[in-house]
Amino acid sequence: MELHLNDGTNRAVRVGARTIGLAITGVTFGSEDLYKLLQMKDGELREYLGVLSTRFRPPTKETT
Secondary structure, three states: OEEEEOOOOEEEOOOOOOOOOOOEEEEEOOHHHHHHHHHOOHHHHHHHHHHHHOOEOOOOOOOO
16 A cells, blocks of 8 residues: 655555554555455454544635
8 A cells, every 4th residue: 555645646555554643635545555454354444544634634624
């Protein structure tokens, strides 16, 4: 899995790795990453994706 960081760099990490302190703009999953996610139990997957989602900037409100 590759994390795309706010500073413009990328960091390769394994699924389930700690992401504390990282500010990310995106994630790229490879096929092996997806298979590892599929092997997680529902609660484990929900917790992991929940934590990963906190590494993104909060959504911005669009004004039209």
